[in-house]
Amino acid sequence: MPPLCCLILIDKIFSYDKIKYDKFKMVIYMIFYFSATGNSKHAAEVIAEKTGDKAVDIVDVLKNGIPENKTDKTGFVFPVYFWGLPEIIKRFASMPEVKNSLGSYVFCVITCGASTGTADKMLEKALGRKMNYSFSLKMPDNYVVMYDPCEKEKAKKYLRHADKELETVCGEIGRKENKKSGASGGELNSFIVSKLYNPFRKTKKFFADDKCTSCGFCEKICPEGAIVIENGRPKWIKSKCQHCTACINRCPAKAIQYGKKTADRGRYSYYNVKDENK
Ligand SMILES: Cc1cc2nc3c(=O)[nH]c(=O)nc-3n(C[C@H](O)[C@H](O)[C@H](O)COP(=O)(O)O)c2cc1C
Ligand code: SF4
Ligand code: SF4
Numbered sequence: 001m002p003p004l005c006c007l008i009l010i011d012k013i014f015s016y017d018k019i020k021y022d023k024f025k026m027v028i029y030m031i032f033y034f035s036a037t038g039n040s041k042h043a044a045e046v047i048a049e050k051t052g053d054k055a056v057d058i059v060d061v062l063k064n065g066i067p068e069n070k071t072d073k074t075g076f077v078f079p080v081y082f083w084g085l086p087e088i089i090k091r092f093a094s095m096p097e098v099k100n101s102l103g104s105y106v107f108c109v110i111t112c113g114a115s116t117g118t119a120d121k122m123l124e125k126a127l128g129r130k131m132n133y134s135f136s137l138k139m140p141d142n143y144v145v146m147y148d149p150c151e152k153e154k155a156k157k158y159l160r161h162a163d164k165e166l167e168t169v170c171g172e173i174g175r176k177e178n179k180k181s182g183a184s185g186g187e188l189n190s191f192i193v194s195k196l197y198n199p200f201r202k203t204k205k206f207f208a209d210d211k212c213t214s215c216g217f218c219e220k221i222c223p224e225g226a227i228v229i230e231n232g233r234p235k236w237i238k239s240k241c242q243h244c245t246a247c248i249n250r251c252p253a254k255a256i257q258y259g260k261k262t263a264d265r266g267r268y269s270y271y272n273v274k275d276e277n278k
Contacts, residue, residue: 029053029103031075032061034088036223036244038270039111039139042159043166044077047109050170058092059223071103073173076123079142079244080110083117083186084194085126086242087201088223093126105176107133109169113141113150115183117190135169136182137162142268144248145258149268156273201243203236209263211255218247218256 031053033044041057048055053075056067078089085093092098108123108131110116120134139162140150150158165182172179203226208218214232226238227247234247234256248256249267257263 029073029075030067030071030101031055031077032058032092032098033077034058034086034092034223035077035079036242036246037142037249037268038274039142039162040077040079040109042270042274043109043111043137043139043162044075046163046166047075047077047170047173050167051174058088062088062092066097066101071101073105073107073176074101074103075106075173076108078108078110080112080116080119080136081243082194082197082200083115083189084119084197085122086244087198088242089123090126093123099128102127102129105132107131107135107173109135109137111137111139112183112186113143114138115186115189117186117188117194119190119194120180122190122194131180132176132178133173134180134182135165135172136184137165137169138183140268140270140273142245142249144245144262144265144267145243148265149245149249151266151268152273155268159270159273197243201240203238203241205259206234206236206247207257208234208251208255209257211253212251213253213255215252218251221246221250 029051031044031048033040033055035041044055047053053073076089076093078086106127106129108120110119116136120131124131138158140155140158142149212233214229216229218234219227219229223244223246224238224241226236226241227234228237248258248262249269250271254267
């Protein structure tokens, strides 16, 4: 018969904290994320840190394959595009390897500037299974192609609010709650506007202006491999891309434009705001 103190210790490990219990069983939760301007990456990393999960970039997974894992929970964190799924998410979630790797509890946190409509339902359709948990997380809007993205002071405020929401999200995911919450609305847009994304995501109007310093950063960060540096300037070599805005918003020289309107617009990137937001 083990001494009483041993029994108490074992009981504590197994019942005191669900997350610790899962760690004890060496279960790794997998969070797949996609992010262009850093909002969704930040959200995925906060959730991973607080719940003991591992956050992996979908762009890397598509290159290197799904990391080996024994998964009990699987998460997807990504931005909403046109009140629907980014093409890369739709493609990734439809892959048999991904469907076969899912844990018993599947959740998504979809970041947005306003609302996500029924993007979670679209993810369910691609995965071929129901979500246990979905959260629509309002963060700074980055779609510079269509409008002025969120300016710095507003972005700081939104990010502080998002971090508070993420605390709730981590608790709910940790307890494996079944629910849908966060910013509401956009259902009609999901029905109508989401259909415009695919025809709209053309690269024809992208170019770099004279401010380009030939640093090569845009080529490095494009998730689509749509940019190559040729004669010191970026060249878009694919006719369509994700329209993620990583190149426009994150070019250090603000040299990338899309048509005529973006030259007068601001730029947004989580990476430019985060250090000032502590
Ligand atoms: C192509 C594109 C379409 C977008 N469509 C929507 C939208 O339909 N609704 C919305 O609220 N935000 C929309 N946004 C804003 C992003 O979803 C939001 O800024 C997101 O947090 C960016 O995430 P990231 O920084 O991880 O890339 C769109 C952004 C892009 C680039
Ligand atoms: S990131 Fe900007 S400055 Fe650097 S190569 Fe691309 S366009 Fe030029
Ligand atoms: S070309 Fe620019 S907008 Fe298109 S996928 Fe690459 S980084 Fe994103």
